[in-house]
Structure formats: structure tokens, C-alpha cells
Amino acid sequence: MASHTDIVSKRTPLDDASLEHGVLSQTGHKNMLHLIHLRWLAVLGQIATILVATLVLGIHLPMAKMITVLVVLIAFNAGSHLRWHDETTVTNQALFLALMVDVATLTALLYFSGGTNNPFAFLFLLQVTLSAVLLKASSAWLFMLITTYCLAFLSVFHEPLELPPTSAHLMPSLYLQGLLVCFILIAALLVFFITRISSNLRAGDAYLANIRQRAVEEEHIVRMGLLASGAAHELGTPLATMAVILNDWKHMPLFRDDPDLQADLEDLQTQLIRCKGIVSGILMSAGETRGESSRRTTLKVFVDEVIEQWKQAQPTIEFQLVNRIEQNTPVVFESALKQTMFNLLDNAAEVSPQWVCLEADCQDEQLVLTVSDQGPGFLPEILDNIGKPYNSSKGRPGGGLGLFLAVNVVRTLGGTLTASNRVAGGAQVRIQLPMKSIELSVEKLDVR
Template sequence: MTPPLARPAAGPGAGAGRKNLMLLIQLRWIAVVGQIVTIAFVEWALDIRLPLAPMAAALAALAALNLVSLLRLKAWPQEVSNQELFLALTFDAAALTALLYLSGGATNPFAFLYLLQVTLAAVLLAAWSTWAMVVVTVACFGGLALAYRPLALAPGADLFELHVIGMLVCFALDAALLVIFVGRVSANLREGDARLAALRQQAAEEAHIVRMGLLASGAAHELGTPLSTLAVILGDWRRIPAIASDAELIADVDAMQAEVARCKAIVTGILLAAGEARGEAPAVTTMRAFLAEIVDDRRTARAVDALVYDDRFGDDVAIVSDSALKQVIGNVIDNAVEASPRWVGVAAERRGETLAITVRDAGPGFAPDMIENLGRPYNSTKGRPGGGLGLFLVVNALRKLGGAVEARNRPEGGAEVLLTLPLAALMLEEPTADGG
């Protein structure tokens, strides 16, 4: 079976208010089912006559509230406010009050379910809302002590025994709901902590990239002058008779001029990616030509026996040539060539509105900890200072463009890196009707 691809962690999820409302919906369904079971047990097992019609109406109101809450979550993407959660809990308290009024009032052991409402409020609501819920539940409990519908007990029924049974059932229901609620809240907190840790890691990586970008930009500025000086000196050497008449020396000078020209092109690319190149407009090209240029450039720059390019992109599209992306893809190919000088395979294809580039090699593959920590700085098996920055830059550069990087070891040996990028990040924007 093909091993799973490793990818960096995902981004933040839904808001806390929406999660809390969903949690209330789930608890309310459990409470409705529990109350139906309890009413049925009291009616038929304990032979206590209850006003089933009005009780059913109260439970139907709770179910209707759940349906409205689900519709609100689906139809409105806005965050759920504290006031909405407070109103929902107040409605729950009112429904519980109606059920208790119809079944003995404050003498009903299920009156202790008010504590569950206060617990939910203390965890989910702001401080003022929690105290307001305390006032609401105390007022409801006090009202039930003054006005309620007495239970119609069967002749000879032991009221104390029935009260103990009711307290046991109430305790079991209360404990089960609290365990479910606290467990879900704890899971939400752990998920929030994980998202916060991921955001902090991303911020640290981006700060690291900024520092590296500043250093690279400064180095590019500093290298411009000595490279120009070397180009002038090499041009002068070509005109020296002793060198011009020696074919071997002329070949060496030509090789040095080619390398200096390449260094100047790299420096220009760094400045262009940093937005510091002057007088150069963005180059318009096509996706297939852009990718073919990258592969051809890697074939020229790197010593590889076989760099196989499989163009499966399909219908071509016009794009703006992005020098940073060109460096990113070239970096992945360079890493593959370094690990597998005899063969590297590059494939490009279009998956809907996404560009997918797969780079394969026949080298030793990734170490398990490298796949686990994909994209972390200095995560490398090369054992040299600064190693591992290539994939770190690749992951973060693609993330900025809305893309992703995945890596795995191939079953037949070697490694595979998959780069995915939305085509919208590179494609030319169609002109609007007003020419904008």
C-alpha cells in the first residue's frame, strides 16, 4: 500500500461561539431523550399520572429550538454571540421550569438540573451572563416552591422512596451530561491550544524567513559590484595577446564569464523576488513554457544523467512568471538531483484549478523524522551548517501562495515531493468591463 503523504499542519478552524452552540445543541438532544425516557418510566413503571400533552409541548419546543439553532449555524456564517448563547440557555431553563411545574414543582428531585444550567453558563458565557443565569434559575426555583401542579400519586405510594428514586435518576442524568459537556469542552480547549501552537510556529517561521530575506537582499546588493568588476576583468583578459592566443586559457575565461553571468542572474532574481528590481515589468508567459524553462535551466545548471520531464498539464493557460516560484521549484529539483544524480523525474499536471508538480528521485529517501517535521528550518540529513533551509523556504513560499507541500518515500525506493498550487495565484486576471 502506498504510504501516506506528509503535509504541514492545517490552519485554524471554526469560531468558539459556533462550537459552543453546537455543543449546546448536542446536549439538548441528549436531555430531550433523557426526559422522554424519564417521563415514560415515571408514567408506566412508577404508575404516576403525568400531564403528557403539555409536557410533550415543552419537549417539542426544545426540539424546535435545536432545529432553529442548526438552521442558524448553516445559514449564517457569523460568529455566535454571547447574547445568543445566553438566550438559548434561558430558553432551556424556561422549558425545564415548565416541566417541573407540571410534575411537582420544587418537590421534584429533577429541580437540581438547574445546577447544570448554571454550570453551562459559567463555562460558556461572560461573567455578567453567568450571574444573570444564576438569578434566572433561582427565580424559577423560588417560583416553583410557590406554585406548581402536585403529582397524582397512586394510592399507598411511598413518597420518600419515590423521591430517592427520582434523585438517583436525576443524579445519573446530571452526571452523564456533565461528563459529556466537560469532555467536549476539554477537547475544544486542546484543539484551540493546538491551533495556537501552529499559529505561533508559523509566525516564528515567517519571522525567520523575513530575516533570511533581508540577509539575502543585502548580500545581493553587496555582490553586485564585485561581480561587475569580475566581468570587466575577464573581458580585459580576453584581449591580452598571451591569453587570446592560448585556446585552453580562452576556454577557461569563457567558462568563468559564463559562471559570472549566472551569478549575476541569480542576484537579479533575488532582488526581483524581493521587489527591489527597477525598470522590469512582470514577464507574461504560459504555464507549460514556464515549467519547461525551469526544467531546462536545471538540466543546464546541475550534473544529472537523466532529468525526465513529463508534461501532463493539458490545455495551456497564460500566467505571470514568478521568479520566487521558479526558485522554489528549482530548489526541490536540485535537492532531488543531489540525492539521486543518476535519475530524477518531474511531472506536471492540472487537477481542476490546481497545478500539481511531482518530483521523484531514486536516492535513499527521507528519514522518518524529516517527513514528520516537513518544512521545519534546519531539518536535514545532510549534516552541514544551514542544511534543511531549502524545504523550509519551499513550504513557506507555497503556503503564502495558497499551496501546499507533501513528501513521502516511494515503495520502490527514493523520495517523492508533491507541490500543489492554485492556478489563480499565477494566472492573468481577465480585464473587467470598465477596463479595470
């Protein structure tokens, strides 16, 4: 019989190297998209510069050659946009080649427009800066050497600018104006692009830290599961022995003729049955079984029966159930989810024996379970660290594990667990589980 924990146990611990590689690839994909957008801006800027130089300043440029270069760049950028829209893994080599295309294009345009005499030759600094941010150190140094060679090449080989005779004396002024425009362009693009890249890097680091934290928590759960499974095996025999003895006592004249002792025996048997159920649930969650099998029912009946079992174990608690579930959705008693509900209700009953409430509802294709109490509520530091082990204000060893396990069970099922303090006083814990996720996990159970 397969169980929910079988599915969870197949998730191997995360390998730090592969995880970091995946996160860096996702960050590289975002950076590649930013580079594509920046290239479109560069194309528009180059077209505008060519038009101003020819139509306004009257500078003669080899239009056919420069337009050819721009057409090639536009075609490359369109192809890059189509490719990297679907392909999400971007390597350092891919970013290096993309930047090399930009350098080659800039070199060709400067070659046809005065070489290093063109103030826009300083755009090479923009390319070098981007390479230092986007590429690995070795690739960035190689890129710097290539751009240096391109700039040295342009200082010797280039087609001179052909200025109209009437504006030849304005050349120094035009150079300074072009230099100012180039500086403003480089500064604006660097601020825009590097802030975007920094945001991507911070988001990637935060995501990586979150995944690593989850890996640590899952490893902690695995260790706890092994200990719980071993304890459940050890408890099986004494519980069976106690059940036999209690059954014999019920038929002994001493106990049979005393109503008070008979009632005590009934209470003991009830608690013993609950203990056996907990042990069975632990072993089922560990992929084992003690003979009990899961049973199909409806979602509404599942909630009602789980609450009935909990009320039998806590007969002195003032309990209120608000079950708004009306769908007859087929489900299977999931031991992990059932134990999660028991843990939350037990925590609420411990701090608020005078009143505990469970609300069950289906909203927007989600199962919503809300446990409320009238206790002192959560401390702010507890709310800030919901889901972390040993996060408890009870001050006893092992405190906080119930809520920690509840968070991880709900998260494994694709849902969320949130905690808050009620306005009227007390605490409130809400579970939201997607119905599809529950049904999917149910389908993976082998119910006999």
C-alpha cells in the same frame, strides 16, 4: 511592478489577542451548536416524561401551561438553529443567555409539576455543570447564583402534584424511580456533551498552536528576505564589474587565440549570468527590479525553460525530465516558484549526482511537480519535521533553509509540499499547487 512578495508582505504579523479571540469564537460556535442539539433532546425527554406521567401513572398535570412552555422552547431553539447556522462568532454573553433560557424553561416546568418535590429538579446540576465548562469564570458564578435562587424559589412556590388516590401510597417509590432516571439522564448527557466540548477545545488549541507556529516561521522569512535583499544590492555592482571584465578578456588576443581559455571564459560567463539571475530574482521578490521583467508563457514551456536553466548551471548531473503537461495554460515566470524548484533540484543533485529526476504533470486541476533522487533518503526525524528551519542532516550552518523556504512558498501559493523516501532508494519531494491559485497569483502581477 508588483510581485508575489508584495502580496505576501501585506500579511501583518498575527496579534495573539485577536487570534485567540477568533479561535475561541469558533470553538464557542461549535459549543452553541452542541447546546442546540442538547436542547432538542431535552424537549423530547420532557415530552416523553409528561406523557408517561399523565397516561401511565395517571398524574394530573396542567397540560396547557406546560405545553405552552415547551412550544416557547421549541420556537426559541428553532430560531437559535437558524441564527447560529450562519453566524459563526459566538460570544460568552450569547452562551450565557442561551443557558439562562434553559434554566427559565426548567424552572417553569418544575413550577407546574411539584417544584423541588419533583426528582427532576436535580437537572439544575446539569445546567450548572455546563455553565462551568462553557462560560467564563465570572459568568459561571453568576449562573450558579441564579440557579440557586430558582431552586430556592421552587422550594417555596410551586403547584403541588395531584396524584390519583390509588397511587398516593406509591409516591416514595415513584420519587426514587424518578431520581434514578434523572441521575442516568444527567450522567449520559454530561458524558456526551463534555466529551464533545473537550474535543472542540483540543481542536481549537491545536489550531491556535499551528497558526502561531506559522506566524513565527513567516517572521523568520521576513528577516531572511531583508538580509537577502540587502546582499543582492551589494552584489549587483561587483557582478556588473565582473561581467565587463570578462567581456573585455574575451576580446584580448591572449584569450581569443586559446580555445581552452575561451571555454573557461564561456563557463565563467554562464555562471555569472546565473548569479545575476538569482540576484534579479531576489530583488523582484522584494518588490524591486534590476531592469528584467517577467514574461508570459505557457505552463509546459515554463517548466522546460526553468529546467534548461538549471541544467546549464549543473552540466555534470545526470538529469531526467518527464514533462506530461500538455495544456497551454498562460503563466508568468514566478521568481519564488522558480527558485523553489532550483532549491529542490540542487538538494537532490548534491546527494545524488548520478541521477536526478523531475516529473511534471497536471492532475485534478493541480500542478504536480515531483523531484526524485537516488541518494540516502530522508532520516525519520527529518520527515517528521518537514517545513521547519534548520531541519537538515548535512551538519553545516544554515542547512535545511532551502526546504524550509520551499514549504512556505508552496503554502503561500495555496499548495502542499510532501517528502518521502522512495521504495527503490532515495528521496522524493512532491509539490501540489492548485491551478486556480497559480492563476490568481499571476493575475496580481503587473507584467510589462
